[in-house]
Amino acid sequence: MSTPNAGGLVAGERCDGETPVNAGLVDVLLATFNGAKYLVAQLESILSQTHQNFRILVSDDGSSDTTMEILHQYRARLGERLILVPNPSAGKGVVRNFENLMVASLNDGLAQWAVFSDQDDVWLPEKIATTLGEMQRIEGEDGRGIPCLVHSDLVVVDEGLSVLSRSFARYQKMPPENCSPLSLLSVNQVTGCTMMVNRALLRMALPLPPETIMHDWWCALVSGSGRRSFIDAPLILYRQHGANQVGAKDRGLKTRLLRMCTDAPGVVRRVKALGHATYLQAQALQQRLREQKADGAYVSEYLSWRSQPLWLRLAGYRHYYVGPELDRLSRCLLWLQ
Structure with missing residues (x-):
């Protein structure tokens, strides 16, 4: 298994498309920026997953709060399971922060799949396992060479985790059955923090073009050339606190x-x-x-x-x-x- 070098980079580049060394490994791509207030709760919910074969790759966008202190504490606790990926584009925003993580996961070549994580949500325990099961189903016998994406519904909660809506899809008045490669060109119905992608999708999505509105939207568009599946069950508590990059908006x-x-x-x-x-x-x-x-x-x-x-x-x-x-x-x- 490859290990992070002294600077925290993911080493052991494998861009040849071969099966990763650790076939069951999932990379959790966590982008942070001044997220100290909720970061511990998010990290603990990731660590409480029923599927435990994962690494957490973290890219920070230049935090000025205690985010990095928290991450170094968890790095000392978790060792190689948490990798701090240097961000050469720090300060350029969430899209490039996630792109940095996507590149690191793809180049490292160990994980067959990657899941995207915001810094302020709470994952339900079956989140990775359920998403991975659906991913393996749609990949089937021949799907690893095809861009595949799985996403799910979310529970919308307030800052203190009190429930605002049991279904983000219904709250947004965006029925998942209406989501198609054509409709995604105008409206993104794929919530990034619920999303799992395979290596084939990462290869096609990267590099993110300058016209990318959001990283998750671009990945959803790329999945139109492959396979996409929606899990009609909430797997995340989607915290709304007034400083969300996107968030849930009342569309009544x-x-x-x-x-x-x-x-x-x-x-x-x-x-x-x-x-x-x-x-x-x-x-x-x-x-x-x-x-x-x-x-x-x-x-x-x-x-x-x-x-x-x-x-x-x-x-x-x-x-x-x-x-x-x-x-x-x-x-x-x-x-x-």
């Missing part, structure tokens, strides 16, 4: 109208900006699929439709946009190239 009509009444210019500006970003991200995906000689016909269809005049897009926007009707219509009216 009353709340949406209130936002429009109080900050209409800001809402319109953000919707337009997201529309432009999704178009660029879809173009980046189209390019990546061409490079990999994978089928990208649905991406071309989507980009072509986005380029049509408004009156033509109005006739078919429900096919391309999912979610609450107000969201769908606002995208159609405000999303240009």
Whole structure:
């Protein structure tokens, strides 16, 4: 088994696609930034998993609180099971922080699968085991060479872990059965902190293009060329505390109208900006699929439709946009190239 070098790097590069040395190993990719308040609870929930064949790879984005002190304490306790991965892009944000971990796991070559972890949630004990079981099912006999992704529902909780909603998918009014490679081009329905990916997906996803909106969204898009499965059961307590990078937002009509009444210019500006970003991200995906000689016909269809005049897009926007009707219509009216 490879070991971290003096600087904490994962050594033993194996980019040849061969079966990893430790075939049952899962890498937990934990990105941190000023997360000391909740980090211990997250780490303890990871350590309490029923599936114990894992390593924790941690990349910090330049924390100024006691995050690094906590990590060094756990490093002393766990030894090689917790690896501090140096971050050459510290301060560049969550996307590049997770990319650093993805590269480290892929290059190391020991783990066949990787799961993504935020710093402020609580994992239920069966989280890794359940996700891994589903991953192995969809990989089947031939799936290790195909990009595969598994994700699950979450319990939405407040800062003190009191339940706000038993189902994040329902809370967001995004039924998982409506999630498809086409719909993911506009709306990310894959929550990164529930996600497991295999090495084939890491290879196709990396490097993350500059147009990547979020690392988990990009991985979800890449899974469109392979296999993706949703576990319709919550495996994580998804903590909401006001400083979440993304978080769970109330998408009810009353709340949406209130936002429009109080900050209409800001809402319109953000919707337009997201529309432009999704178009660029879809173009980046189209390019990546061409490079990999994978089928990208649905991406071309989507980009072509986005380029049509408004009156033509109005006739078919429900096919391309999912979610609450107000969201769908606002995208159609405000999303240009």
